[in-house]
Structure formats: structure tokens, C-alpha cells
Amino acid sequence: MPASTARVATAHGRKYMTQVAKHWSHRFPELTYDENRADVPLPGGTLTITADETGLTLMLSASDAAGLKRMQGVVVEHLNRFAFRETLVYAWIED
Template sequence: MTLTAHVPTGHASRYLQQLCKHWSHKFDTDFDAEQGRIAFPMGPIRMTAAPDTLTVTIEPNGDADVERFKQVVADHLDRFAFREAPLTFDWQ
């Protein structure tokens, strides 16, 4: 299963990098200003930054609580985006 959300924001690159840096102390991460990957325990997270959108893709493991996974990602990004939070996640 793969779920993707297109999150409208003018600060996609900043939030992508902040989230990757935040979790780099616990998990394997790889990122630059435009793309990021986090080896999260519930499954991998991939992000892509565009000028007005942060695209977030999660691939929950078979035993992962999908709703919790989505909420953890959204909550962390909302913390970094506190000036414009809550961000809109249209998971598909």
C-alpha cells in the first residue's frame, strides 16, 4: 500500500529538510532541498518539494497502524509549519 498527500505550502523545501533532520538522529535519512527519504519504523517516507506543494508518500508496513502513521507525519510537519498549521493532507 502506498499513500500520497499533496500538501499546499510555500515552504515545502524547508519543511522537508526540517523533518529529515529531526528524524536523522533516530532513523536512516537521505535528503537535499528537493527530495527526502526517511527509513521510518512503520515504513518508508518519501517527500518531494515543489514551489507551492510538499508531496509526502508513505508506504506502511503490513503490520503498521496506517491512521497512526499518517497522523505522526502530519503532526510533525504541523509543528514545523506552526505559522500556517494545520496543513492540509489529502491522503490518497
């Protein structure tokens, strides 16, 4: 199963993670989150977000490489919606 990880520097990681988790919880009722972690069951894969005072760690897995790339784009798009006051940098590393 293809997977990738990204570290995103921001002082607002917990806020963004919580906003994305609340947003997606309507679509994915199996989603769970607390103040430090969100586990998101996505179609064809999973996303785990961990947050701390320096940023976010995004761990994404998918059933195939094309799905992984597509889901990376979806994750980035959604996080950027909530982080519109700053520019986040995503450096995905394939596992």
C-alpha cells in the same frame, strides 16, 4: 504493502521538509535528503517527501493498514510542528 500519497500546498515546502529531515536524522541514521527530496525509513514503512515551490508531496508505505494510519498521524504531527505559522491541509489518497 498499503500506501498513500498526500499533496500539501505551501510556499515553504522545502523549509519544512528540511526541518523534518534534520529532526528525524538523529533517530533514523539511514535517512537521506537534499533540497528537493527526503527518504525516511520509518519503523514498519517508508516515507518519501518531495518539495517544490508550491508544496510537498508525501508518499507513505507501511506493512499493514493500521500502521499506515498511525504513520500518517505521525507525519502530520511532525510537519505541523514546523509549520505552526500556517495551517496545512493533508488529503491522503490510498494507493
